[in-house]
Amino acid sequence: MSAPATHLAALPLRLAGVGKEYRVYDSPRARLKALLTGRALHRSHWALQDVSLELARGQCLGVVGHNGAGKSTLLKLICGTLQPTTGQIGRSGRVTAILELGAGFHPDFTGRQNLYFGGSLIGITHEQMAVLEPEVLAFAEIGEAIDRPVKTYSSGMTVRLAFALVTALEPDLLIIDEALAVGDQHFQKKCIERIQRFRDNGCTILFCSHSPYHIRQLCDVALWLDHGRVMELGPTEPVIGAYEMHTRLLDQPEAPAEPGHAAMIVPTEERPAGEPPAAPGPGAAAASQEAAILSVEIAGLEGEQEPRLLASRDLVATLTVRGRGAERPNIGFMIEQSRGVGITSLATHEEGAAPTEVAPGVWRSVLTFPELPLHSGQYVVSAYLFDASGLAVYDQWYQFLHFRFVTPTLMPGLVKLPHHWG
């Protein structure tokens, strides 16, 4: 997390005791009165307190925390759109923020006019933009629509143009708020590849997300904020582990029926726990030629009544997916208690496994849990389809199948861990 003192001046990002106070007034009149008289008529709300960190070139920091933890305030302070109340922020080099893409576009102006205007807002001169324009347009895949008013664009076209614009110049510090990728699968892939290229070239990244999965995938260090204070800061796994533990403890007394924040929650299409996906299954997948989960079969399920009983001692899941072009996709699988916590989540790219191509563009993995080491209870499974890198989530069937499992045992518990008696 820290660099030798001699290199402090060259650090892309350094925060020392940074705090941000929001002044809350009882009414706008009180705000005006305070402005005119200089009197303190406010209540203080400290959105951030005493945040200190240093990021070296090439480091990637993931910021996690619940709503109201201070993540967005931290990003805005680092971007420079907000001023810190206490402490100091040091930035060096070009800072690019991927916040609300396309929010500054004027609907009556053409894509090209917005491109040049947007460029001037982030420090790209007209001359520089003239040089960058062909590459930006090629990346955004806007085509001839670039000379049409932006109000005629689809939301996907707008964010594609905006992403291509803000990442036209390689930054020294890249700030990403939530949206790791935008647009359709094809463009998501391009976005992720561009971000990874920046990272490989030594760009420092600050990534704010509710997705522990993506933080683990992308970041080498993590910061957990809670009510504006630093709870933990350090290597990713211990910090994210502590954050997930805290989340589970918070969820338990209030919502015991919820499965909690599982390890593989993805931000692309979050659903309330227990709610089935909008349209999972072969029917939905067949309607499109995009990468998708085609089928998930669990062997040994018996009975008509839901949830069905897993009669087999082994849990064998056969997952069939359609990939994107020639790319070999990755497949993930998660088991949770139906009314409890997450139990395990696995993915091929995490374990060095690879799906097998069973037909052109169709891939399959068979996942076996021999002698399923669970106690009796009701469980729910989810399936995920990732790109080759494991960063882009192409498709997910979240909590799509509940099943019962019965195993005779005298002892209470959830899972039988591998063990031996000495």
Add this chain to the structure above:
Amino acid sequence: MFKALVTECRQLWRLRGLLAVLARRELGARTAGSAGGWLWVWLPPLLTIAAYYLLFDVVFGMRLGAGAPTARVGTYLVVGMLAWSAFADATQRGMGSLLDAGSLLHKNPLPPGLFPARAVLASGVVFAPLLLALLPLYMGAHQWRAGVWAVLPLLALQALLSFLLAYLLAILAAALRDVAQGVQVLLSLGVFLSPVLFPLTLFPERWRWLLWLNPMTAQVLGYQSALLQGAWPPLAVWLALLAWIGVLAALLSLALARSRDQLVDWL
């Protein structure tokens, strides 16, 4: 005392290229989608000038009494109304500029002063050429006297005055939205509390001091002196202008210092 304002002005100078882009875009946004384009920006003030001249000077041939800087009513009105329209346009657009730019300021680390400055610059692009166009039209009436060139420093001072006032009002409007409505009422009344419609000498002498509470009184008197008489405006005009600029600069600097950490939060 002026530290916050000086810092802001330095940033504006550093970002002058972006300021020009923003002003062009504001003017472009006003005419976006229209076939007439810039014609619609200049047509209303041009029609106002033409209407005053034709109606009061040509059709009715109305004349002002002794003590007025010119006898012809239309000629008199054009100078004051053009300056007042420029001031009112810049002030109103500048006052709303921070609220309008809220989403941009939340996402881009830009100095807030860019936006009132943009509004004043855009208004200047519309009205300054019209005021300058009066030079050759009016110079003939007073045998090309040198005082007419006072219009140039007067224009520069009006731009500065408008920026300071617009920025101050923009901060106040960010704190309390009602400020915008209040200022609109004051602008409607202000034209009557200035020598725009009537010469200063027509106001009762004991109430004449009220007119000097209007920041545009000195400005309008200056334009009338330069354009209608070809005379360099008297010292009192310049002193009053500088006093207004000084007071507004002090108030703006104070407002900037008090709102520095919170201004973007209010938008």
